[in-house]
Amino acid sequence: MADAGNRHPQCGQRRNARVIMRELRVYLAGQWQSGAHVALLPAQFNYLKNVLRLSDGERITVFNGANRVAEGVVTFEKRTGQVTLGEIFERSVESPLSTHLIQAMGKGEKMDWVVQKAVELGVTRITPITTQRSVVELKGERADKRHSRFIDITISACEQSGxxxxxxxxPITPLAQALTLSASAELKWILHPQVTATQTHAPAAAPQSAAVLIGPEGGFTEAELAAAGDAGFTPITLGPRVLRTETAPIVALTALQLRFGDFIPR
Known part of the structure; x- marks a missing residue:
């Protein structure tokens, strides 16, 4: 008698299924050469060897943060590891629209979430800011640690999103200074729930760069709104509902990508 498992679709699928893992990607900074041996950082070594249980000779994809990519072969010692690089090539998945998010710091882990999702949505630059109504004010070592955490989240988001x-x-920056960092942006939005203009009033010609300014939970003061206007920011709303400070940047970046970036059907 034939094996009943082979006749049953689900059983057959289980028996013949292959475990398909998504591409394993690791960020390795530097200017590479084919054949070079690049040392893994301690955290990378621990993740690849002790968490994922990779063995010597297994292949991963590495990228250097400047659109250079290579396939690499990992080897491990007791406490260290390295990647031997294969052919190196250029590969960019960046949007034609350069986006700069200027975001007021939020409470708890809200800003971590904003950084992660903004990177997945293709943001080019993020400037965390303090404002007069900010509920989070970090200085000195605490601000430096938070900045380092944002960078780690960014790298992880790039590894995950391709x-x-x-x-x-x-670094965490005062609003007045942050306004000067977006001087060259062709399109500038400041989100404000008490205006009537929506993102549909954006220019018909596609800009190559855009900046979005998002305030704290208590909103911007009149003086801050005036300063943003003097810096070329147009007050807009993204609809009739009031969005939380961690929701607004995701909606704004999505709207920009849909209108001017790589979400446009081609």
């Missing part, structure tokens, strides 16, 4: 370019993550 980006080979690492966005710029600025």
């Amino acid at each position: 980006r080979n370019f690492i966005p710029t993550i600025d």
Whole structure:
């Protein structure tokens, strides 16, 4: 009698199924050469060897944050590891629209989430800011640690999402200084729930760069709104509902990509 498992679709699928893992990607900074041996950082070594249980000779994809990619072969010692690089090539999945997110710091892990999702959506630069109504004010060592955490989140998001370019993550910056960082942006939005203009009033000609300014939970002061206007930012709303400070940047970046970036049907 034939094996009943082979006749049953589900059983057959289980028996013949192959475990397909998504591409394993690791960020390795530097200017590479084919055949070079690049050392893994301790955290990378631990993740690849002790978490994923990779063995010597297994292959991974590495990228250097400047759109250079290579296939690499891993080898491990007791406490260290390295990647031997194969052919190196250029591969960019960046949007034609360069986007700069200027985002007021939120409470708890809200800003971590914003950084992660903004990177997945193709943001080019993120500037965390403090404003007069900010509920989070970090200085000195605490601000430096948070900045380092944002960079780590950015790298992880690039590894996961397939980006080979690492966005710029600025230190926590006062609003007045942040406004000067977006001087060259062709399109500038400041989100404000008490205006009537929506994103449909954006220019018909596609800009190559855009900046989005998002305030804290308590909103911007009148003086801050005036300063943003003087810097060329147009107040807009993204619809009739009031969005949380961690929701607004995701909606705004998505709207920009849909209108001017790589979400446009081609």
